[in-house]
Amino acid sequence: MLSKCVSGSHQSRAIRKNIFEESVKKQRDTDGTFTHKHILSLRQIWCEGSFAAQKWMHNLRRLFRRGIEAAEDHCLLSATALNLKRMVKCLG
Template sequence: MKVMRLRKIWAEGTFAVLKREHKLNKIQNRDLQKATEECLLSAKALNLKRLVKAV
């Protein structure tokens, strides 16, 4: 139960940030390969932002 609560905090918050700041809510109009690439690039950008903030 505790793991699910932590997942809700960590994962769902990350998804919300990606949808809000990286416009991933508009991804449904793309084919699967382009959508996958965009998701991966957005995740990398978010991780880099968090790394810079941590350092």
């Protein structure tokens, strides 16, 4: 078998295995269930909707400052503004 799998210049062959294989399999087993579909629909409302609102109303299409730290500050301020708006709306 060794001569079929390994060429003459190599002594051995490695088989790579993902360390997260069990977690991926567990997640894939839940695909298509009612709970999974429900959670995906909630994600579309809360997460994707928030990103869309920030992009549309909080100037996240482009960042006008340079650097990762400046971009992070811009995104955090945008998220803070969105959360404050939600809190005001909930308080009435």
